[in-house]
Amino acid sequence: MNAPVLVLNTNTKRENGRKAQLANIMAGKTVADLIRTCLGPKSMLKMLIDPQAGVTITSDGNSVLRDLTVEHPAAKYMIELSRTQDETVGDGTTSVVILCGEVLQVAEPWIQKGIHPTIIISGFLDALEDALKSLHEISTTIDLSDPKIVSGVVKSCIGTTFMNTWNDILCKLAIEAVTICAGGDLMKAKGKEDIDTKRYARVEKIAGGDFSESMVIKGVVLNKDVVHSKMRRRIVKPRVVLLDCSLEYTKGESQTDVEVTTATDFGKLIELEEQYVKRLCENIIRVKPDLVITEKGISDIAQHYLQKAGISALRRARKNDNLRLARATGASIVYRTEDLKETDVGIAGLFEVKKIGDEYYAFISECEKSTACTILLRGGSKDVLNEVERNLQDAMASCKNLIARPELVPGGGASEMHIATTLSKKAKNIEGKKQWPYSSIAVAMEVIPRTLAANCGVDVVKVITELRAKHISNKENSTFGIDGMKGTIVDMKELGVWEPYEVKAQCIKTAIEAACTLLRVDDVVSGIKNENSGQQQNQMGTQQATMMPQVE
Template sequence: MMQQPIIVMNTNQQRESGRKAQMSNIVAGKTVADIIRTCLGPQAMLKMLLDPMGGIVLTNDGNAILRECEVAHPAAKSMIELARTQDEEVGDGTTSVIILAGELLSMAAPFLERNIHPIVIISAYKKALEDALATIDRIAKPVDVTNRAEMLALIKSTLGTKFISRWSDLMCGMALDAVRTVAQDLGGNKVEVDIKRYARIEKVPGGEIETSCVLDGVMINKDVTHPKMRRNITNPRIVLLDCPLEYKKGESQTNIEISKEADWNRILEIEEEQIKLLCDRIAAVKPDLVFTEKGVSDLAQHYLLKNNITTIRRVRKTDNNRIARATGATIVNRVEDLKESDVGTRCGEFKVEKIGDEYFTFLVGCKDPKACTILLRGPSKDVLNEIDRNLQDAMAVARNVYFAPRLCPGGGATEMAVAVALTENAKSIEGVAAWPYRAVADALEVIPRTLVQNCGGNAIKTLTTLRAKHAAGTPGASSFGIDGITGNVVDMQKYGIWEPAAVKVQTLKTALESACLLLRVDDIVSGLSKKETRAPQQQQAPPEDMGQEM
């Protein structure tokens, strides 16, 4: 007869269950939200982060701050993942999503204390999310992606809260130009905008921020392999390789027996012939420039120089892909397969310039490049890193608008419009679920309230005015929001602050769904901490038989 397995739970495990676990999660979520609450809006404060190696990060980007935080609580880790998800998905709203999720969790605490079941709260939250998305869809307006002025105004609202807001005209123009360069029409109203692979940001310390620009081509941190090779070529013919220009030894050849001096000379001749054959095959397509991801031997450099071909070696694969897209060349894996159609001819000018102590290769003046490099100049690495982070956000927003060309009013106007709509809807809901449903409306007001607080305004007075404007229901009432600099109530239509609807939708979905997920947890079991504390005590205890031997 088969015995039943006996399940034994380790008594050393720390366990939180039921109400205690839910309240613990709520406190953890609120704590994470409080860390970055002051980082919302144009008057946002910066956080200085020190890593163990002594590096410094100065930023008000929610994702960058939380990425550097070390937390032990599982719910806090889950909250930090929210910012990462938001950043990867839409690139903006990382601070908003954490603040909103923290507020939604804290709003649930009183209901749990009154013994309302978490599933009732979650179902009310889900119903509120559906109605909120319908409200956003109603107040969103379409945008013309070909209208440069409209697109710049939109990107400016993203950068208005960032460190680089004082150079916003320059940076917004750069972000828009980069996205437009990289955008590729796939037909059937489909657009591909791969900014991670084809829009590279090169940071070069020194110079003024105003001299930063988007190049109509590619820039890489490389110099030519031989000092006598040409460093300036107009309309170059470009060949891209993914193979070494070196002597290829036989794969099964392990040893060579040399009996006389002539044999040694013959081995060297064979190597020379092989390299010459390689270079002749490249020269047959008459290129001016050769880029390879692998090495180039001294002998190959000699033969290529004789053919007046400039060579650059050990190019990164990502850079080679960008050069291929910008110049129309095809990356070739074997020199034997090289043909005329693989040569890139769309580049206007090749030049090597020295910036500071380093040499940079420029391939500029490309016709319809579809890949670009953003050259950033600035006083220090810290400043350049922050500009890089801000510019990535701006490009992500421009990319989102290409995919979903709809805008919502900024400055907390959308959140307040949704909050007023939900408060009105809550009146028609019967039973206990009406309270959590209304709580979502109250939680959404945290965004305009935080904007007012961060610029030193009177939160209660300003929010009352803003709520009254939205509740009036007059045409255009839903576009009233908070001026993040003065803290006053202004019409976003006239003020010109718009945000992509995709960012607002993603923020709401991520915040509400994560709050529901954490409220659903009713048991936290950790088997780590007590084991770790017991281990040193066991090491210190003397062996039992030590006293007997003595």
């Protein structure tokens, strides 16, 4: 067995020192340039073709990067950066990669001039600390009880997406879903960081119909029909039992042997099976439910007994659907029918099976104390619905961030330009070589307003120069930024474009720290086995073996 040979996965030579740092910077810049046009309301779309020849059209930075196939380790690290941002705060996935790429770009001249990476990183981290302080200065706390303010923030977050035509509907759906998951009141949930919309706010996409028919259902929607044709398909205020056990005869393991000697023995076996299933059904009927939902199967005999007792049943529900049903109805998931008690039974407002298109959907809705919901999306095609879902997830993430920390900063690149002008002033008071990388962060922060202006097709140099002059002249102009639709300089207060503080702070922090990590790398090696090297080693070993003298 050949030992792995250390090789660089892009070139045949090993890269170290300054070469490795410059190669990583180049890879980071390439990834950032790829999604630069995806920023802002005038963003361009990317067409992604997956290995199965499926096509996805989107402007969501995380979706674009997630489907990329890259070989360079630094490029992979940049893609991981976007995924981390999405999992942490759910928004700013494009901005964080663009900013990180720009930070790497401004570090390149100092690397080439021979300044040690440790000095550059030290300057960057000092600038990061001052940038976060500067960002906090222009943040404003909001009142979550005012629906207009919350709605305005969520609208500005999804206004940069392809689906900004349906801003109002998307915003309403997102806020309603998060409110349900938060317990019904945003003010009471203030400061909560554990609102799990990914698990308890499920998106059900049904192609066909108009987007205006989309709604949030306070409960759960399952793509299922009742197991027996005579079972009730509509029940008002049903008593619900949730099971994680099978309502059919449990077959023996492979070691079990049954010997049938007479003609009546086989009939007795079937009779025992029926008695076992009947006993399971009697345990359920004892608590008088109207609806039974299980994660396992339901045999024909069990269907007969349940239907006879007037009970509707759904089978093979997914585990996460059962967990959401438990939160919606207040029922407990039971693993043995013998353990069923009255306290395990939940209550829903309405159970109804509807046929939409060719599919049957079971609605368990109008649950009063539900902390789980289903967002029903209607649209023309699956591609459109997939893009709507991506934008809806961003909107819900923005709403969650507001609950965790109800602070806002101006959008449209105003926050970045304020940080840039503040760092430029402070850089003059720093002594030594550290001043250069410190001031470079001020230049890098301008990439967001610059990209917004570029995507609008205006004269970038002229607009950015005017905006910078406005910020330097007066501190009160710190809310001025770029109108993403027209490319003009406007006051974000008047335009109503705000971003959650949590998203912006996380974006700046992640981008600069990731750039510092890449600059620390001074050697790129690989433990991947090189087949050619292995063959050469085998040949050398054979030659050595033939040259060895024979011992008698």
